[in-house]
Amino acid sequence: MGRWCTWLEAGSFHHQNLQAESDFINKTEDNSAIMHKLKKLCGKEDLKEELLKINQVCTGISSIKILEQRDLPASDVWLLLQTVLDLTNDVFGQESANLNAYMDGRHPAISFWNEVQYFDPRKASQFSSNESEQLPHTLAAIAENAVGLHEI
Structure with missing residues (x-):
């Protein structure tokens, strides 16, 4: 790094x-x-x-140097990576297509990262303006009762 x-x-x-x-x-x-x-x-x-x-x-x-720290919360890692991705999209446009494809689907932990964001208060409000929307089925399976995103 x-x-x-x-x-x-x-x-x-x-x-x-x-x-x-x-x-x-x-x-x-x-x-x-x-x-x-x-x-x-x-x-x-x-x-x-x-x-x-x-x-x-x-x-x-260069801010990704922070990823070398120990005990960095996973949500901070994701937010930093998303910020870097947004930055490269702004500057490089189409030239960053490979990085976008990797982060959108080929990264081995992408589904985990996407789901973890539902529990980050800094990001959860961006997922839904519809209070009746529920967690993704992969996360809903861990809840005893249906949980609306507004509750998170």
Whole structure:
């Protein structure tokens, strides 16, 4: 986890300092092959766009470092992952389709995570504005009596 965050932070740093780096590279009198390569690289619009996207997601994604803590409540894990997913959707759009597909159905614990949210007061109110709606059948089986979402 830490290495990925370090790479993202490095990309964000280079986005924030790209103009100063480009100025230095273009003003240098060094004629080495690497300097010629850097001059070409700094002028590419693709690089600027990619660094911009990295910068836009860096702060949000770097927050996943919190997942390295012990005794982190499961609801906090899910909320953090959902926040990161929303962020990547906003920034990358269609490019984040694989991550969306993984989180929507292929993740081994996805049904568990979806159901656990019903018990998180911070999220439960988002599930239903209809007070007669019940828990999913997989959770209803653990209740002796029918439980409306409004009660949770």
